[in-house]
Amino acid sequence: MKPYIQQTQQPAGDSASFIKTGGRFANACVFLKTMFLFCLALCVSGGAWGKETVTFSSLKEKARHGDINAQYYLGLIYTFGSEKAVEKNAPEIDETVDKDNERAAFWLDRAARSGIKGAQYLLGVHYGIGEKGEKDGDKALYWLEKSLNSGGKLQDTFASELISRLKKEGCSADDAKTCSECDGTGHLSRRPCDNPYCKNGTLVSSPITFMNGRPCGICSGTGYITPKCKECDGLGVPKIHSSIECSTCDGTGYLPRQRCTNPNCQNGMVKGPFGMAPCGTCFGTGYCTPKCKDCDGTGISDDD
Ligand SMILES: [Zn+2]
Ligand SMILES: [Zn+2]
Ligand SMILES: [Zn+2]
Ligand SMILES: [Zn+2]
Numbered sequence: 001m002k003p004y005i006q007q008t009q010q011p012a013g014d015s016a017s018f019i020k021t022g023g024r025f026a027n028a029c030v031f032l033k034t035m036f037l038f039c040l041a042l043c044v045s046g047g048a049w050g051k052e053t054v055t056f057s058s059l060k061e062k063a064r065h066g067d068i069n070a071q072y073y074l075g076l077i078y079t080f081g082s083e084k085a086v087e088k089n090a091p092e093i094d095e096t097v098d099k100d101n102e103r104a105a106f107w108l109d110r111a112a113r114s115g116i117k118g119a120q121y122l123l124g125v126h127y128g129i130g131e132k133g134e135k136d137g138d139k140a141l142y143w144l145e146k147s148l149n150s151g152g153k154l155q156d157t158f159a160s161e162l163i164s165r166l167k168k169e170g171c172s173a174d175d176a177k178t179c180s181e182c183d184g185t186g187h188l189s190r191r192p193c194d195n196p197y198c199k200n201g202t203l204v205s206s207p208i209t210f211m212n213g214r215p216c217g218i219c220s221g222t223g224y225i226t227p228k229c230k231e232c233d234g235l236g237v238p239k240i241h242s243s244i245e246c247s248t249c250d251g252t253g254y255l256p257r258q259r260c261t262n263p264n265c266q267n268g269m270v271k272g273p274f275g276m277a278p279c280g281t282c283f284g285t286g287y288c289t290p291k292c293k294d295c296d297g298t299g300i301s302d303d304d
Helices: 003-010 015-018 026-042 057-066 068-080 082-087 101-113 117-131 137-147 153-168
Strands: 268-271 273-280
Touching: 015 117, 026 153, 057 068, 068 082, 068 101, 101 117, 117 137, 117 153, 137 153, 137 268
Parallel strands: none
Antiparallel strands: 268 273
């Protein structure tokens, strides 16, 4: 294993990762990295598609549009290269694709957030190795803990072993919650309800008169909403970003919120044959968040 030899020849105190992690990783760093590489090479639990051959472009298209298995397979392909990935149960594809750590981490992160155990495990290992990506023992621990009970005996054994080593190093899964948008809480600060007819949680002077006096459905009658943080999907652990994300919409898939584009819409309501009714364009909110056309609302523009 080359990286092992290279690292033993450097004084540990000089490495950038030593400074970055405040020394926590340094002493056992070489040993841990070897462990992580070993656990990366040996196992990863299976996929869902069987052994069919698919085109690489269709796989990328599915992943872009949110197919979590396709996202996981892309993660496998970019982690191991397309040929080796087949041994890890990725489908055979019509192109030869080389390893790409940046894309591997990006797609594994997306699949891991949707609960795919194999992706959570590999992402934990990626953070543990830190090759061409962010090295972070806390995040490694966070994802490895999520990956447990995968049904893959070998994978769970390796994950448990890595977890106990990381804990001995002083790593903490709670310290992985560093999302700057929400301070790691997973939600944004509480704000008054968006519904223009909601007064402290009760509907007032709504054009749908029989609804007045009833609790507002948007805020469940509380008068406030606490939006989930989109940057971390409510987990508190920031997403991995990549250069393949669309620059027009910053990877969100949507353009900034604007007033409803329907000219007949008044605060979310339109005149209909039976009186006022919720506007179909903005679903009664009075606002629209237009889909980004450059990436078809997917947030990703991978032109390779
Ligand atoms: Zn409300
Ligand atoms: Zn957040
Ligand atoms: Zn876009
Ligand atoms: Zn509208």
